[in-house]
Amino acid sequence: MKKNMGTLDKGIRLAIAFVIVILDINNVVTGTLGDILLIVAVLLVITTFxxxxxxxxxxGWNTNKQKEE
Known part of the structure; x- marks a missing residue:
């Protein structure tokens, strides 16, 4: 599995996941939509790490500018 995400991409994904979790904690998004967004947040965090x-x-996208050996 070749890494295809750069640092900025990872930061944006973590920020979006953080916002989704905060919205869920504060009951801004609830119900099925809230559950779906939490699953998306988990997927964003997993792909980030x-x-x-x-x-x-x-x-064919690749935001990772580092060369792998």
Whole structure:
């Protein structure tokens, strides 16, 4: 699994996940929408720590500027 996410991409994903969790904690989003957004937040955090986004593969995107050896 080749890393395809850069530092800025990871930061944006963590920020979005953080906002979703805060909105859920404060009951701004509730019910099914809240549950779906929490699942999205978890997926964003997982892909951030893996450094790999499977949705980038079909498009050939790569925001990782570091070269792997």
């Amino acid at each position: 893996l450094g790999f986004c499977p949705l980038y593969l079909p498009f």
